[in-house]
Amino acid sequence: xxxxxxxxxxxxxxxxxxxxxxxxxxxxxxxxxxxxxxxxxxxxxxxxxxxxxxxxxxxxxxxxxxxxxxxxxxxxxxxxxxxxxxxxxxxxxxxxxxxxxxxxxxxxxxxxxxxxxxxxxxxxxxxxxxxxxxxxxxxxxxxxxxxxxxxxxxxxxxxxxxxxxxxxxxxxxxxxxxxxxxxxxxxxxxxxxxxxxxxxxxxxxxxxxxxxxxxxxxxxxxxxxxxxxxxxxxxxxxxxxxxxxxxxxxxxxxxxxxxxxxxxxxxxxxxxxx
Numbered sequence: 001x002x003x004x005x006x007x008x009x010x011x012x013x014x015x016x017x018x019x020x021x022x023x024x025x026x027x028x029x030x031x032x033x034x035x036x037x038x039x040x041x042x043x044x045x046x047x048x049x050x051x052x053x054x055x056x057x058x059x060x061x062x063x064x065x066x067x068x069x070x071x072x073x074x075x076x077x078x079x080x081x082x083x084x085x086x087x088x089x090x091x092x093x094x095x096x097x098x099x100x101x102x103x104x105x106x107x108x109x110x111x112x113x114x115x116x117x118x119x120x121x122x123x124x125x126x127x128x129x130x131x132x133x134x135x136x137x138x139x140x141x142x143x144x145x146x147x148x149x150x151x152x153x154x155x156x157x158x159x160x161x162x163x164x165x166x167x168x169x170x171x172x173x174x175x176x177x178x179x180x181x182x183x184x185x186x187x188x189x190x191x192x193x194x195x196x197x198x199x200x201x202x203x204x205x206x207x208x209x210x211x212x213x214x215x216x217x218x219x220x221x222x223x224x225x226x227x228x229x230x231x232x233x234x235x236x237x238x239x240x241x242x243x244x245x246x247x248x249x250x251x252x253x254x255x256x257x258x259x260x261x262x263x264x265x266x267x268x269x270x271x272x273x274x
Contacts, residue, residue, distance in 0.1 A: 009233075009272055010037035010241045011264055012068045017246030018253045024055040028062060034257040038066040040101070040243055043089050044073060052092050067098050068241050069193065071137060074119065075105035086123060094130035099192065101135045101165065104143035113153070116143060121157055128161040135192045136164045140173045141208070147171065147187045154190050163192030168229065169215040169245055172203055177224070181232035188236040195243035198222025198260075216247050219260040230271035 013019070013036050019027045020042075031039060039059070043049055052070065059067050070093060072086045090100060102123060104116060124134050136150050144150040147166045154164050164187060168180065176183055177199075184191075198217035201224050204210035244264070249256055 009239055009268060010068075011244065011261075011268075012036055012038035012040060012066075012241055013244040013246055013257070014040045015042065017249040017251075017256065019246070024051060025058050028055070028058055028065065030253060030257070032062055032065050035261050036244075036257070037064065038068045038241070040069045040071060041067060043070050043085065046085070049085060049088055049092070052089065056093070056096060056098075067093075067096070068243065069099040069101045069135065071101035071103060073103040073105055073139075076108040076111045077105075087126065090123075090127050090130055090132050093132055096132075099133050099135050100127055101137040101193070103137045103139045106141060107143055111143070117153065117157065120153065120162070121159075124157060124159050124162045128159070132161075133192065134162050136162065138165065138167060138170050140170045140211070145170060146174045146176065147183055147191075151187050151190060164190050165193040165195065166191055167195045167245070168199065168226070169195070169197050169212075172199055172215045172224070173205075173211045175205075177203065180226075180229035184229065184232040184236060184238075188238070191238060191240065193241055193243060194233065194238065195245050196226065197245040197247075198263075199224035201225070212248070216245055218246075218249055218251055218256040219244065220256070220263040226267060227271055230267060234272050 013031060015027055022030070027039065041048070041052065041055060055067060059065060070089055072089060074083060074086065086100065093100065102120070127134050136144060136154055138144045138146050138150045147164055150164045154162055166183060166187065171180060171183060197215065198219040199222045200214040203214035244260060246256070
């Protein structure tokens with residue numbers, strides 16, 4: 001089931017950074033105005049799930065714009081309603097070409113790889129029956145925190161419906177800033193999505209807050225050199241979607257969205273030319 005095989009690295013953004021304050025139609029119209037190819041939607045609460053059909057209905061009316069993914073966080077200590085929210089999400093996005101991104105929360109006593117494997121297998125099989133692809137989403141300070149650390153689980157489950165994502169912010173927080181190209185090479189056969197954000201050339205690793213602030217910035221404000229990372233993606237012929245994590249920005253969307261798009265077009269032209 002191939003849903004992320006578009007050519008030319010389409011560029012999409014999360015519904016963060018002030019976009020979440022707008023209605024679904026306004027979010028999509030704004031992103032389309034500034035040249036973004038799509039959006040990724042957070043499904044952290046019941047209200048997000050309730051809004052999802054509206055997002056889908058409007059996105060389907062817009063030419064060359066799509067919802068690339070929805071993302072859920074499976075926290076082991078949550079109640080059953082919250083832990084099974086992903087099922088309702090999958091039922092809504094079936095046959096829509098929308099990917100399910102799965103973040104497993106922090107480790108809890110009694111939770112091991114065998115348990116997580118069982119949960120993830122269930123998700124993957126359930127989603128496959130509804131024509132929904134699944135991406136394992138590494139996230140700092142969670143059960144899976146980098147692409148390479150996630151890879152053994154993806155290989156073990158060995159299902160064509162399961163891939164993984166490479167997120168520059170989480171790789172940088174894990175200390176992989178100087179080896180992003182190596183990360184790409186090591187996981188190249190399993191990448192379904194890549195995400196990027198502006199980052200400091202040298203990240204302050206003294207606290208979680210400083211790490212977040214130093215790895216998730218407006219793209220135009222970052223000083224980190226992504227040339228080796230993007231060249232590596234080009235070398236492995238990655239032409240799939242690239243997302244922009246716009247979490248916690250101080251700038252208004254009408255300020256950073258066009259500036260970030262300009263910066264992205266420069267990076268794409270310089271390092272991802274086909």
